[in-house]
Amino acid sequence: MSLNKISAQISDSQQGDTKKMPPVELWDPPFCGDIDLEIKSDGHWFYNGTVFKRLSLVKLFASVLKKEDEKYFLVTPVEKIGITVEDAPFLITQWQWLDEQKSQMQVTTNLDDSFILDAEHPLEISDAGNLYITVRRNLQARVHRNVYYQWVELAHEDNNGNGAELVFLSADHRFSLGALDN
Structure with missing residues (x-):
């Protein structure tokens, strides 16, 4: 699973008002595995060990962040991908x-x-x-x-x-x- 594919799915699901949060609590897609994306305790987001430099991309992914039990996921209407959060997102x-x-x-x-x-x-x-x-x-x-x-x-x-x-x-x-x- 690539970040480009995930961001495209998120963009497709956010048609209309960009300030409105997607209804991720209503989405229950199948789990597609984990991705090497980590939110550090200092608030920085990393993908494959490299920090995200574009705040707009971090905000996009944060808009579809979901917590179930003690695990975190990026969720679109069609897939759910596990990520790591050190402390709080x-x-x-x-x-x-x-x-x-x-x-x-x-x-x-x-x-x-x-x-x-x-x-x-x-x-x-x-x-x-x-x-x-x-x-x-x-x-x-x-x-x-x-x-x-x-x-x-x-x-x-x-x-x-x-x-x-x-x-x-x-x-x-x-x-x-x-x-x-x-």
């Missing part, structure tokens, strides 16, 4: 408040996906202490270390009865950056 690299009241935080991934940090896109802490946000479907983005440190500066200490933690609000939801050591 996306990174949260930017954030901003959308209003003067600082009540809605918009976050942006390394592939320019932007959304409000809210109940639909929650912040979660892994067992290892890394922060992740659900981007779309069941695909997550790891919060980049620089963003984390910026959030620590704006967070406040809150004692929830089980100990103190650093928290902040967005879209009327409370998000924790983790427990504080006493």
Whole structure:
């Protein structure tokens, strides 16, 4: 399976609005094998050991990325190809408040996906202490270390009865950056 063939199938399936994500959750094509495509933990995409240099191609493939159980696939209406993801397929690299009241935080991934940090896109802490946000479907983005440190500066200490933690609000939801050591 070549990347040219996959990208052609993706382009064919994305007729119309290019901003709209393909409905990969509705597609259940046969598995066609694995391809040597890897998303590194730093957000870079590699094919046969070579980094992708065209962001537009990465965005195209990311639009048809699907996670089933703990495996990742590129999916078109006619085939499903396995790929490797080191950690999470996306990174949260930017954030901003959308209003003067600082009540809605918009976050942006390394592939320019932007959304409000809210109940639909929650912040979660892994067992290892890394922060992740659900981007779309069941695909997550790891919060980049620089963003984390910026959030620590704006967070406040809150004692929830089980100990103190650093928290902040967005879209009327409370998000924790983790427990504080006493």
